[in-house]
Amino acid sequence: MADDWKPDRFWEDRPLGELSEAEWESLCDGCGRCCLMKLEDEDSGEIYYTNIACELLDTDTCRCRDYAHRQARIPGCLKITPESLPKLAGWLPATCAYRRLAEGKRLLSWHPLVSGSPGSVHRARISVRGRVISETEADDPEHHLVSWVW
Numbered sequence: 001m002a003d004d005w006k007p008d009r010f011w012e013d014r015p016l017g018e019l020s021e022a023e024w025e026s027l028c029d030g031c032g033r034c035c036l037m038k039l040e041d042e043d044s045g046e047i048y049y050t051n052i053a054c055e056l057l058d059t060d061t062c063r064c065r066d067y068a069h070r071q072a073r074i075p076g077c078l079k080i081t082p083e084s085l086p087k088l089a090g091w092l093p094a095t096c097a098y099r100r101l102a103e104g105k106r107l108l109s110w111h112p113l114v115s116g117s118p119g120s121v122h123r124a125r126i127s128v129r130g131r132v133i134s135e136t137e138a139d140d141p142e143h144h145l146v147s148w149v150w
Contacts, residue, residue, distance in 0.1 A: 011027060017082040024081075024082070029095075031093070036132065055134055057128075059129065089102055
């Protein structure tokens with residue numbers, strides 16, 4: 001029987017709106033890309049990423065330092081829910097599990113739920129670790145545009 005064991009791939013079996021809160025939260029790969037400042041071209045609507053991270057992002061762990069209170073502390077912080085996802089998907093990187101699943105795509109091999117390792121997102125160089133600065137240290141965001149987020 002043990003040879004038949006497979007990890008629970010709940011994200012493949014149920015719609016996003018039916019996931020428990022714990023399942024929903026576990027979809028976050030911890031890359032930190034959603035916590036980067038983005039600029040939107042007023043004419044084209046195209047989104048450009050910077051290497052400027054939210055002041056609450058721990059740039060080593062790529063996790064929020066105050067996740068429970070982030071909305072109160074950072075007014076522009078995105079709260080990703082099954083309901084808000086259709087409106088926010090364009091603001092999320094193409095690698096984001098929430099966006100990928102909403103678009104009918106699979107999780108990528110480095111995603112911790114697939115790899116079984118929380119560090120796989122860092123080893124695959126998907127996370128922002130070592131590539132960003134805090135917004136408290138940044139100058140003009142237009143001087144911090146990056147192309148490594150897609």
